Amino acid sequence: MRKPLVAGNWKMNKTSAEARELVAAMLNPLREIAGVEKVLCPPSTSIPVIASALTGTDIGLGAQNMHWEEKGAFTGELAPNMVKEFCGYVIIGHSERRALFGETDEHVNRKLRAAMKAGLIPIVCVGETLDEYESGRTGEVVSRQIKLGFADVDSASASRIVVAYEPVWAIGTGKASSGENANGVVRQVIRRALSEAFNENVAQSIRVLYGGSVTASNASEFFSQPEIDGALVGGASLKPDEFVAIAKAASGR
Numbered sequence: 001m002r003k004p005l006v007a008g009n010w011k012m013n014k015t016s017a018e019a020r021e022l023v024a025a026m027l028n029p030l031r032e033i034a035g036v037e038k039v040l041c042p043p044s045t046s047i048p049v050i051a052s053a054l055t056g057t058d059i060g061l062g063a064q065n066m067h068w069e070e071k072g073a074f075t076g077e078l079a080p081n082m083v084k085e086f087c088g089y090v091i092i093g094h095s096e097r098r099a100l101f102g103e104t105d106e107h108v109n110r111k112l113r114a115a116m117k118a119g120l121i122p123i124v125c126v127g128e129t130l131d132e133y134e135s136g137r138t139g140e141v142v143s144r145q146i147k148l149g150f151a152d153v154d155s156a157s158a159s160r161i162v163v164a165y166e167p168v169w170a171i172g173t174g175k176a177s178s179g180e181n182a183n184g185v186v187r188q189v190i191r192r193a194l195s196e197a198f199n200e201n202v203a204q205s206i207r208v209l210y211g212g213s214v215t216a217s218n219a220s221e222f223f224s225q226p227e228i229d230g231a232l233v234g235g236a237s238l239k240p241d242e243f244v245a246i247a248k249a250a251s252g253r
């Protein structure tokens, strides 16, 4: 019922020439994988070239961030309709944006509502820090991120939203969560909070990805969990064979 989704977050890597090479190395094998929504999120400067490389394929394109305002004096930012010109998806509230660029749950909420209005598919990231994890505050932190981040979003279109559960301690550390732990957080915290924000039907229809040190070798541990509908992949999405293998593992879900 929930179609698996695998998204590659390239972060601040690759010039547009390098990005074109990277896409060329994964395009055909990715196209052969059925039953999975595949999405690439390159840096903004590569979005136009990747958009043309993906034309006519079933591979989606996403931005890594955007602003909530439609236009104006916001130096360095991209407006929702600028993203929509090329992309179907946008990552919102990645933990690096929260930790390094001061994004709050309120910013996430504004961006989420702007993305919905623009007709984009938002991939909203939530997750606890190591400190919060070790002090047993995962449930409290993640449900607050959802409660505040998802406020005043129309439940009629909310099924379109994608959530990425990304424990901060697992991102880029090589120390992924166990599949069982991530599944438990999604079931007990994320779907519950989504049900409170919308309703149970919507909570069951929203796709929830896992992110944090996903590789070709641990991907199926996540995809075999009933609550996990795919992955948001950072480091491994820059390696064509790895990313293709992860997408393949999701197709067997």
Ligand code: PGA
Pocket: 009, 166, 170, 171, 172, 173, 174, 211, 212, 213, 214, 232, 233, 234, 235, 236
């Ligand atoms: P990672 O990053 O796969 O490199 O841990 C995941 C993410 O930040 O989305």
